[in-house]
Amino acid sequence: MKHITFYLDFISPYAWLAFERLPEALVDLSYSVEYRPVLLGALLQQHxxxxxxxxxxxxxxxxxxxxWLGHAQGTPLQMPAxxxxxxxxxxxxxxxxxYDGCINRYVAGTVLRHVWQGGHDALDAERLAALAADLAEQIRPGHDANSEGPKALLRANTEAAQAAGVFGVPAFVVDGKVFWGLDSLPMLRAYLEGDDWFDGPGWNAVSQLPSGLPAKP
Incomplete structure (x- = not known):
């Protein structure tokens, strides 16, 4: 059974779409998933x-x-205010x-729906309080959104993603390979199914391809 690390930031609509699409995209395959929130802005800034x-x-x-993708996929998606x-x-x-930087699917889905369903302000104070109440049974003793523990976990997750070569979200990392974006799900499935393309030069050769643009000063 393959293990997938799903890096996401709730600000990304593609993360919401991929979160909803993942079970269907990988149906009948044997795999496990851990969901790790990261700060997308830091990943973008790095590059x-x-x-x-x-x-x-x-x-x-x-x-x-x-x-449109939400409409086509059958996933409710309204832009937040x-x-x-x-x-x-x-x-x-x-x-x-x-405690370790991973969140379960219930927590991930609850926060994603908070942002991407209803067209509301994601940072409205009353809605944030309601979100905290919805997650109350999931909160670890000694933790809250303003304590040092979650801040440290976010830094660690983001640094781990950067070290793994993640440059955006959603990203799926398995066996050291990074699959980026909603549209990478068919490719991820092919890898999990054992497609022999991944044993050939197709994966690694492109990283050696020279650029035809002048080097930046």
Whole structure:
């Protein structure tokens, strides 16, 4: 049985879509999943990537695209009242439910639905209080969203993701291989099924391909 580490940030609509799609995409396969929240902004900053929200036309396209994908996939998705937003309160709230940086599927789904269903403000104070109440039975003794434990777990998760070569979310890491994005799920399935393409040069050769652009000064 293969083990998958699913790196996600609740700010990402693609993480929500992939979270909902994953069970169907991998149906009938033997695998386990651990969900690890990370700070997407830190992953983007590491590679000087502004992300879709940093490019106005791409931002508008991304919001149209994910709304359509939700419709096509049958996953309820409404853009929150403000986006992007600071995801730290949500990440820390989720990690208050963990001792080791992993959260269960119930916690991940509860926070993702908080953001991506209903079109509300993800950081509204009353809604954050309601979210904490929904997760109350999951919170670890001595932890809360503002304690040092969740903050340290978030840093550790983000650093582990960076070390693994994760550059965005959603990302699925298995056997040291990184599969990025909602549209990588068919490729992930093929790997788990033992597709012999992964034993050939196709995976590693591309990293040796020279660039035709001049080096940055």
């Amino acid at each position: 000087a990537n502004p992300g879709p929200a940093g490019i106005a036309p791409k931002r508008a396209w991304t919001y149209r695209h994910v709304t 403000r986006h992007p937003f600071n995801p730290l309160p949500l990440l820390r709230q989720a990690l208050a439910c963990s």
